[in-house]
Structures are given as structure tokens and as C-alpha cells.
Amino acid sequence: MxxxxxxxxxxxxxxxxxxxxxxxxxxxxxxxxxxxxxxxxxxxxxxxxxxxxxxxxxxxxxxxxxxxxxxxxxxxxxxxxxxxxxxxxxxxxxxxxxxxxxxxxxxxxxxxxxxxxxxxxxxxxxxxxxxxxxxxxxxxxxxxxxxxxxxxxxxxxxxxxxxxxxxxxxHPPKSDSLMELVNLVCVIVGLVFFSLALLTFALCQWSPGVNNVARINICISLLLAHLLFLLTQQFLSLIRPLQVLCAVISGLLHFLFLSGFVWMFIEAVLLFICVKNLSQISSKKREVLSSGFLCVIGYLVALVVVCVSVGLVPEGYGSEDCWIKKEKGFIWSFLGPVCVILALNIIFFIRIVITLNSTLKNLNAEVSQMKQTKIMAFKTLAQFVVLGCSWILGFFTNGSKVLEILFLILNSQQGTFIFLIYCVLNNEVRQQYRNFFRCLCCGRKKH
The missing domain is CATH 2.60.220.50 (Chondroitinase Ac; Chain A, domain 3)
Structure with missing residues (x-):
């Protein structure tokens, strides 16, 4: 006894x-x-x-x-x-x-x-x-x-x-079937354009000075994140009871979305280096950072943040929607790094504008290089607004239907914006599209 x-x-x-x-x-x-x-x-x-x-x-x-x-x-x-x-x-x-x-x-x-x-x-x-x-x-x-x-x-x-x-x-409010349909359609459209952007980056010929490594990895990270999120929401009733699986999915989503922001920061750094090198002719075409090193940084930073988050608050993953829990302020394990990256990007963009203005006054040659860099700075800034500001908007939804729909559209169409900014608005890429469709049409006529 x-x-x-x-x-x-x-x-x-x-x-x-x-x-x-x-x-x-x-x-x-x-x-x-x-x-x-x-x-x-x-x-x-x-x-x-x-x-x-x-x-x-x-x-x-x-x-x-x-x-x-x-x-x-x-x-x-x-x-x-x-x-x-x-x-x-x-x-x-x-x-x-x-x-x-x-x-x-x-x-x-x-x-x-x-x-x-x-x-x-x-x-x-x-x-x-x-x-x-x-x-x-x-x-x-x-x-x-x-x-x-x-x-x-x-x-x-x-x-x-x-x-x-x-x-x-x-009882939770009845599910909004219209919102679910809009979400499904928007995410699928965004995934299609992410895929088109990746194919364009991989198959099209780009100018020697263009480095697409950051954009390719942004597309990969966000494509996988949105695809995983879509599948999770479609099978949420089956996944939610499996708490370990739900926690693993939320950790993967944390890693993938955060990787997208890290790559966005890397692209701002690369652009800043490019602008600095405009006034240094000898280093203009020199590879400053290798693609392998950038890949290690791009994914390692996000992985470290997730591992530290798991170590500090292991129960922080696996909310009702298989996302990060809001208890104990754990949501800041995602929002904190995002806010830091957005703040650093703003600082880099201010420096880029100042450097461009200064270089424009002192540089008489290489006008085409200057024009190309200014266009790239504009596109990177547009990408920053599209990728970053959509998440900032999520802070202010507070149950507002209009803001929720706006957040849903902006967040799901990141692939569409990237495709438009870097592919459709690029003259060289558009010409290669025309050649491809011309060959395709000619091939059909021969048959």
C-alpha cells in the first residue's frame, strides 16, 4: 500500500x-x-x-x-x-x-x-x-x-x-462562404503568378549586371508559404486535432514568411551596393557577394529566429488556425523581425536616394547604367511597399470587413505584383515573350 x-x-x-x-x-x-x-x-x-x-x-x-x-x-x-x-x-x-x-x-x-x-x-x-x-x-x-x-x-x-x-x-460566427471563396481564388491566382515569375527568372536571358538571386528566393519562399497556408486552410478540420502537425505547420509558415522578408532585405542591401559602385568604375561589374553565401544568410537567419522561438516558448505554435499563438506576446517572434527588417529597408532606401542624387551630379558617363539602376531602385521600392505594407495593414484590420478584404487581396497577390514589376515592366523580358509567342504561333501554322 x-x-x-x-x-x-x-x-x-x-x-x-x-x-x-x-x-x-x-x-x-x-x-x-x-x-x-x-x-x-x-x-x-x-x-x-x-x-x-x-x-x-x-x-x-x-x-x-x-x-x-x-x-x-x-x-x-x-x-x-x-x-x-x-x-x-x-x-x-x-x-x-x-x-x-x-x-x-x-x-x-x-x-x-x-x-x-x-x-x-x-x-x-x-x-x-x-x-x-x-x-x-x-x-x-x-x-x-x-x-x-x-x-x-x-x-x-x-x-x-x-x-x-x-x-x-x-458559438463562432457562421463561416463567410464569400470570404472563403475570395480567399481561395486570390491565393490560387497569386500562386500562378509566383510560378510564372519563377519561370521567367529561370528561363529568360537577363542583362549581365542583373542579379536575380534575391527575387528568385523571395518567390520560392512566398510560393511555398502561400501554398502551405492554402492547403492547411482547406484541410483545417482534419489537421487541427493533430496538435503536433498543426504546430509543425505553423513553424514552417513562420520560417517561410520570415525568409521572404530576409530576402527582401538582402535585395535592398544588394541594390545599395550597386548604387555605391556606380561611382567606382573598377568595381562596377565585380561580384560582391556570392549566391551561395546569400542563400545561407537568407534562410539561416529565419531558421535561427524559429529555433530560438521554439526554445523559448515551445507551446507558442499551433493556434486554432495552425499559425503562431498570440499568448505571452509570442506573435512578436514574427512581427518583431518583420518590423526590424522594414525599418532597416527604409534606412537603406533613404541612403540609396541620397547616393543616387549625389552620383547623378558627379557622373557624366555610363548614363545607361545610371538609368538601369534608377529603374531597379524604383522596382525594389515598389516591392518593399507591396510585400511589407500588406503585413502592416494586418495590424489595423480590427474586425473591419473592408480592411480584411484589402489585406487578403494585397497579401495573396504578392506573386502578381512581383511578376508585373520585374517581368511585364521589363523591356528585354517583354521582347523575349514576344519572340516565344511568335515562335509558338509559327509552329502551329506549320502544322
Whole structure:
């Protein structure tokens, strides 16, 4: 038997596949002033066991058994909580139990406090209830919420039993089928233009001074991110119950979107170097940074941010939409680096404009090179506005339907803007398109 008589105090802990527990016993010669808190992985209890032992006049001893069950919520479901029928009930903690074995007088001298860690994402708009199991249902009688945060809740009860924490939320609004259709169409169109831009970068001949490595990797990162996001939203009902898969997907999305911003910053740096080299004829055509080095930087920075985020807040991934959770400000693991990159890009663009103006006054030759650089600066600035400002707009939606639609269109059409800016508006590329379609039409006529 785990519980046995003792003169002072004794502690036993055990862990099984489905249950984790602790037993604490005190005897007539106990020297403790206060019973230490009993802990399991997701819960803890504070109980006045010494006061209970003093009320047992014969033995002057008492014992408490505290257990946490990993899968009990599958049997004692939150639906057995008979609150409003027009709400959603969610089990927010593991099911726990506390008993006083081999204790004659089990009357509590003080209320017992349980600390329950939230095992699911906390909804600030929901109502939390500390409940206990009574024969066939969860009820609230004798239990109340003392304190709650986004990660845990403290319950106080005037009796011992089997307990849990249940959150009650209103039914989510009916899905907007029009918004879902617009989202689907916009993302698919954006993916098509990302693919066309990649094909153009890969197959068309470009001027010797044009470095497309940053643009190619921007397209790759954002193409994969939007494709993964689209597939996740289409199969969300199947993915959401698989919490590990949902967390992995949100981590991948974090990495891919962040990589797109890092590559955008790299392109601004390359443009700045190009502008600086305009006044240094000898270094104009020199390769400043190798493509391999740029690829390492472009993806390593995003990978480091994601790894640090996982190390600091491992439960931060896997929201209801399989994206980054907003609790504990974890969303800033994405927004923080994005804001830093946007701020640095603004600084680089200011420097580029100043340098271009200065060079234009002093440079008499290489007019074509100057013109090409000015066009590239304009295109990079346009790309910065398109890729960066769409995410900034997301800060200000606040439930506004118009802003949500605008954010959806701008964010999903990043591939379209890149294709227009770098492909359609490029004279050399347009000429190669004409030659391709001319050959295609001639080939059909011959047949």
C-alpha cells in the first residue's frame, strides 16, 4: 500500500502511462509548519493537511492522495457540464482528483486550492468554471475561480473530489462562404503568378549586371508559404486535432514568411551596393557577394529566429488556425523581425536616394547604367511597399470587413505584383515573350 502510518511525514510520488500522482502523509510528531505544494506536470494542490491531522483525535495523522489523469477527459467530457446549451464547452485542464485515504475525519479545515495549467489555447472572451464530477455530470457547487491568466487558473474548493477546468464560449460566427471563396481564388491566382515569375527568372536571358538571386528566393519562399497556408486552410478540420502537425505547420509558415522578408532585405542591401559602385568604375561589374553565401544568410537567419522561438516558448505554435499563438506576446517572434527588417529597408532606401542624387551630379558617363539602376531602385521600392505594407495593414484590420478584404487581396497577390514589376515592366523580358509567342504561333501554322 502506498499510504501507511508515519510518526513525522512521508512523501511518495509515482508516474504511469495515464496517471501521475503524489501522496503525502503526516503523523502526530510532524515537524512541518506548512505542507509543501503537491505537483504534477499540469497541476498542483495546496491543502492544510496538518490541520486535518489535528482534527483526527485518535491517530493525529492524515494523508492526501493527489492524481492527474492524462486521458480521463475522453470519458468525463466537458459536454457533461450542464450550462447553457448555446455555447461551446472546452476542457481546459487535465482531470485531477484529491482524496484523504486512511483519514478518519475528512472534514477540511480550510478550502483547498488547485492550480491547473491550460492545455489548450486560452480565449479571453470565454468563461472559465472550476467544476467537480458528481455521479454523472460536472457541477460548480463549492468551487470558484480565484485567479486566472492566459496559461493557468487557480481554483478554490471546499471539498475534495474529481476536478477539472472547463471553458464556455459562444458559438463562432457562421463561416463567410464569400470570404472563403475570395480567399481561395486570390491565393490560387497569386500562386500562378509566383510560378510564372519563377519561370521567367529561370528561363529568360537577363542583362549581365542583373542579379536575380534575391527575387528568385523571395518567390520560392512566398510560393511555398502561400501554398502551405492554402492547403492547411482547406484541410483545417482534419489537421487541427493533430496538435503536433498543426504546430509543425505553423513553424514552417513562420520560417517561410520570415525568409521572404530576409530576402527582401538582402535585395535592398544588394541594390545599395550597386548604387555605391556606380561611382567606382573598377568595381562596377565585380561580384560582391556570392549566391551561395546569400542563400545561407537568407534562410539561416529565419531558421535561427524559429529555433530560438521554439526554445523559448515551445507551446507558442499551433493556434486554432495552425499559425503562431498570440499568448505571452509570442506573435512578436514574427512581427518583431518583420518590423526590424522594414525599418532597416527604409534606412537603406533613404541612403540609396541620397547616393543616387549625389552620383547623378558627379557622373557624366555610363548614363545607361545610371538609368538601369534608377529603374531597379524604383522596382525594389515598389516591392518593399507591396510585400511589407500588406503585413502592416494586418495590424489595423480590427474586425473591419473592408480592411480584411484589402489585406487578403494585397497579401495573396504578392506573386502578381512581383511578376508585373520585374517581368511585364521589363523591356528585354517583354521582347523575349514576344519572340516565344511568335515562335509558338509559327509552329502551329506549320502544322
Amino acid at each position: 502506498v499510504v501507511k502510518q508515519t510518526n513525522t511525514s512521508e512523501y511518495v510520488s509515482f508516474t504511469l502511462d495515464t496517471v501521475e500522482g503524489q501522496v503525502f502523509m503526516v503523523g502526530p510528531k510532524v515537524t512541518l509548519d506548512k505542507i509543501p505544494r503537491l505537483d504534477t506536470t499540469d497541476s498542483s494542490v495546496d491543502i492544510d493537511l496538518i490541520g486535518i491531522a489535528k482534527n483526527n483525535n485518535e491517530t493525529r495523522s492524515a494523508a492526501v492522495a493527489f492524481m492527474s489523469y492524462n486521458t480521463m477527459e475522453n470519458l468525463l467530457k466537458p459536454d457533461f457540464f450542464n450550462a447553457s446549451n448555446y455555447t461551446i464547452k472546452t476542457m481546459m485542464s487535465t482531470v485531477i482528483s484529491a482524496t484523504l485515504p486512511k483519514t478518519t475525519n475528512t472534514k477540511l479545515t480550510k478550502p483547498v486550492n488547485f492550480t491547473l495549467r491550460h492545455i489548450r489555447e486560452f480565449d479571453p472572451s470565454g468563461s472559465l468554471f472550476c467544476v467537480y464530477w458528481n455521479i454523472s455530470e460536472w457541477i460548480v457547487d463549492g468551487c470558484s475561480v480565484l485567479k486566472t491568466t492566459s496559461s493557468y487558473t487557480v481554483c478554490s474548493c471546499d471539498h475534495l473530489s474529481t476536478f477539472a477546468l472547463i471553458m464556455q464560449t459562444s
